[in-house]
Amino acid sequence: MRSLPRTFATISAIAALATAWPTLAAPAASAAAPLDQSIPSDLPRTARPSHYQIEVTPNATDLTFAGKARIDLQVFTQASSLTVHGNGLKVASAQLIAAKGGKSLPLTVAADDAAQTLRFDSASPIAPGAYRLDITYSGTIGTQPSGLFALNYPDKRTGKDTRALFTQFEAPDARRFVPSFDEPSYKATFDLSAIVPANLMAVSNMPAAREEKLSGGLKRVTFATTPRMSSYLLFFGMGDFERTVKKAADGVEVGIIAPAGSGDKANYARDGLAEILPWFDDYFGVKFPLPKLDNIAAPGSSQFFGAMENWGAIMTFERILLLDPATTSPAEIQDIYSTQAHETAHQWFGDLVTMAWWDDIWLNEGFASWAADKITAHFHPEWDFQLNGVDGREGAMAQDALPTTHPVVQKIRTVSEMEQAFDSITYEKGQATIAMLEDYVGADIWRAGLRSYMTKHAYGNTVSSDLWTAIEGAGAKDVNRIAQAFTTIPGVPMLRVQSATCKAGQTSLALTQDAFSLDPQSRGGAKPLWPMPLLISVGDAAPTRHLMAQKTETVTLAGCGPVLVNSGQLGYYRTLYDAPSLTKLTQTFGSLKPIDQYGLVRDNLSLSMAGYQDMAAGMNLLSAMPANASATLAADTAALWQMTYGLLEKGPVRDRMGALISRTWSTRLQQLGFEPKAGEALTDTKLRAQLIATLGVAGDTAVVTEARRKLQALATNPAALDGPLKRTWLDVAARNATRADWDLLRQQAGKASGVVERQLYLSSLGRADDQALAKETLALAISGTPDATSASQMIASVGSVHPELAFDFVRANQAAVYKLVERAGRPRFIARIVAASTDPKMEGKLKTFAATLPADEAKPVVQAQTALRQRVATRPTQRAQLAAWLAKSARR
Incomplete structure (x- = not known):
């Protein structure tokens, strides 16, 4: 186990801190007031819940469930009906009973499928007061990860197919499980009980308070009452599970719950969770308020998310939770840690303090992403995880620089808009904005502000301005001003360095603010003004902070030498240097810090x-990267070479680029060798994987030959590829697959002992360059043989190589494909499939498809159409300029 942070180095230190936790205000026992008019809602605001008592009886075989719900609520104005959320639920009976006793009011129900609501009508008026709403109902268990859903997987001990149940309620899907006030500001406490087979484990947010043996081989499991929380954080799971536990330093029991037979594959995640949880206790200044924190491994996958932060019962798909030496890649080992850190951060940012409405979902996701990188870098400095922030920034800007972008704080009013809010603007731009603000105000002030925010708003709901108020209350200046601009103005700021002049030992910078756009047609006209926090370094001098609040400014700094404007790479803006300034940076590139090297290149x-x-x-900058760069920086740089290779069409120019990549990186791979070495650093293993991937894509003969050899060995040894490079070698081999290779991969999928391995083989089928094999993969995906999540992955894999083929197939077989993808995610699925397309004809196809969808559902498709238009417009120039650069490089 890695040593805990210094704050929690000893048990005696824990004891000393135990009295230091702030006393949080106890959540109200009952609803005190109707929902404020400033908070959006689908419901009429006549009532508010305080407590749910839910009993669920799932039938995993028939994929149905029966439910009973008792909702304690307060009615504020006289009404003839009560309206709650419900989606796909059939109500058998309902009645309303006054809290003080008396005659119950029978209710009739009317469902509005479009609004996803249930209206309970009373024959007599419902007077203001406290009531209990009793409902008996039933619902269906889905096969896609929303609501209560089932996942089928091979038993790790016997290989026989088995089934487990899980829930996924974010954003609007608790209403598929229970009639409820299914909006984040309607917080309440929950008592959940479940009638399940006696030989299976039932899991929820809280520990089981008691179990009762029932007839028919069943048991009733009743869980302890949750803290006051939003409905989307409720969790229920049921299956043949095992649990490995550990006491964290703060006394909380942490556990990993996984399919039976997982064994020590859960240990890495368990030990990581035990060190992550108390670190966040200390950082946020509020101890985790639940008695346990489980992370539940779900076999399978989703096209749209990897994990969910249910309070006290995180759910994570197995591939990024269980460390399997036979299949887990080095990148996935890092993902296990950082994903778990992200979801654990949510236990405070999202669960304890929740956004008032989905407009501010970035308060959850941006902060969890930022906190995950922060704690991962803290416990694993050897990973150079700060470089991950540059990748996040670039991912956000790729969407934010299109005309179809949206602000971080966005207007969300429909269910489709809720589902689509979880994008790179919410996550990565939110994270980048937070990192920039923390760097600007200072880490100590920032943490003091967060602690104040957590204490003040515990068990409540907030909007973004509440956070800025807390940060400024801790002593920060200009935070609200900067944050408002970067979270409410869409788009990417760009700083133009017009000139850098050195005179008498001082450098004078002429700076102009602009906006970066991927669409040339939108580059004219008026531009927004962002207050831009700059960190500028000149030569070897310490960086200087400057808040640029005007369109054009001249900044004078001490010293002379190359000028780096975004020193440390935490500013969310692009920097366009004048030619002389960029030349100086290129010439002295090797002397820059790794974070600045990588950020400048990207x-x-x-x-x-x-x-x-x-x-x-x-x-020129990419080529200037030092040959002895750290393993992490080298891996990231190799990935950029692979990206530039992908810009080129098949032909002589791409062949020359491939040869250059081989000359540049084959020596580094030879030094590492094809096989991992005992005891080597994880970053070296990850570099080897990236070099194999990059050289394999570029057609390096040695790598392609080795991949074919390793693949063919599977015919006689199913474990021939086992190890941290299994995914990497499969990808290279699959890309160059023959018909015989494809058949072998399919056979291995059928023999796979676990769902992760099976999906690994199935998804690799779709990566073949051969179009005939790609077509067979698509046909197999809808044949009914793979499970739904595997099948949708196969189609997406084909799309990554043959986007036009995959799109046409989906449209021609839409009914069959749509059975594999949750309804709300279908437009995003289509957008993902065409993300690599450069075919001008695809724009018209996407436009036609978007016209078949409601406007709020069509947004991802319209975004994909816009991005495609940009790729089609710019790719010829990119290719011509790369050809010229390669020709010039060859003459050097």
Whole structure:
């Protein structure tokens, strides 16, 4: 186990801290007031819940469940009906009983499927007061991860197919499980009980308070009452599970719950959770308020999410929770840690303090992403995890620079808009904005503000301005001003360095603020003004902070030398240097810090690809990366070479790029060797995987030959590829697969002993360059043989290589494909499939498809159409400039 942070180094230190936790205000026992008019709602605001008592009886075989719900609520105005959320639920009976006793009021129900609501009508008026709403109902268990759903998987001990149940309620799907006030501001406490087979484990947010043996081989499991929380955080799971536990340093029991037979594959995650939880206790200044925190491994996958932060009962798909030496890649080992850190951070940012409405969902996701990177870098400094922030920034800007972008704080009013809110703007731009603000105000002030925010708003709901008020209350300046701009103004700021002049030992910078856009047609006209926190370094001097609040400014700094504006790479903006300044940075590139090297390369490649400068500017920096760069930086750089290779069409130019990549990176791979070495650093294993992937894509003969050899060995040894590079070698082999290779991969999928391994083989089928094999993969996906989540992965894999083929197949077989994808996620699924397309004809196809959808559902497709238009417009120039750069490089 990795040593705990210094704050929690000893048990005696824990004891000393135990009295230091702030006393949180106890959540109200009953609803005190109707929902404020400032908070959006689908419901009429006539009532508010305080407590749910739910009993569920699932039938995993028939995929149905029976439910009983008792909802304690307060009615505020006289009404003839009560309206709650319900989706796909059939109500058998309902009655309303006054809390003080008396005659019950029978209710009749009317369902509004479009609004996803249930209206309970009373023959006599319902007077203001406290009541209990009793409902008997039933529902269906789905096969996609929303509501209460089932996952089928091979038993790890016997190989026989088995089934487990899980819930996924974010954003609007608790209403599939129980009639409820299914909005984040309607917080309440929950008592959940479940009648389940006696030989299975039932799991929820709280520990089981008691179990009762029932007839027919069943038992009733009743869980302890939850804290006051939003409905989307409720969790229920049932299956043949095992649990491994550990006491964290703060006394909370942490556990990993996994399919039986998982054994020590859960240990890495369990030990990580035990060190993550108390670190967040200390950082946020509020101890985790539940008696246990479980993370439940769900076999299978989703196209749209990897884990969910249910309070006290995180759910994570197995691939990024259980460490299997036979299949888990080095990148996935890091993902296990950082994903768990993300979901644990949510236990405070999202669960304890929740956004008032989905407009501010970034308060959950942006902060959890930022906190996850922070704690991962703390416990694993050897991973150089700060580079991950640069990748996040770039991912956000790729969407934020399109005309179809939206602000971080966005207007959300429909269920479809809720589902689509979980994108790179919410996560990565939110994270980048937070990192920039923390760096600007200072880590100590930032943490003091967060602690104040947590204490004040515990068990409540907030909007973004509540956070800025807390940060400024801790002593920060200009936070509200900067944050408002970066969270409410869509788009990417761009700083133009017009000139850098050195005179008498001082450098004078002429700076102009602009906006970066991937759409040339939108680059004219008025631009927003962002207060931009700059951190500028000149030569070897310490960086200087400057808040740029005007469109054009001149900044004078001490010292002379190359000028780096976004020193540390925490500013959310692009920097377009004048040619002399960029030349100086390129010439002295090797002396920069790794974070600045990587950030500068990524920034300039993006500027080049968008047409703000020649591709040579970005490629010169990429080529300047030192050969002895750290393993993490080298891996990230190799991935960028792979990306530039992917810009080119098959032909002589791409062949020259492939040869250059082989010359650049094959020596580093030879030094590492094809096989992992005992005791080597995880970053070296990850670098090896990336080099194999990059060289394999570029057609390096040695790598492609080795991948074919390893694949063919599977015919006689099913474990021939086992190890941390299994996914990597499969991808390379699958890309170059023959018909015989494809058949072998399919056979291995049928023999796989676990769902992760099976999906690994099935998804690799779709990566074949051969179109005939890609077509067979698509046909197999809808044949009924793979499970739904595996099948949708196969189609997406084909889309990554043959986007036009995959799109046409989906449209031609829409009914069959739609059975594999949850309804709310279908537009995003289509957008993902065409993300690599450069076919001009695809734009018309997407436009036609978008016209078949309601406007709020069509947004992802419209975004994909816009991104495609940009790729089609810029790719010819990119290719021509890369060809010229390669020709010039060859003459050097």
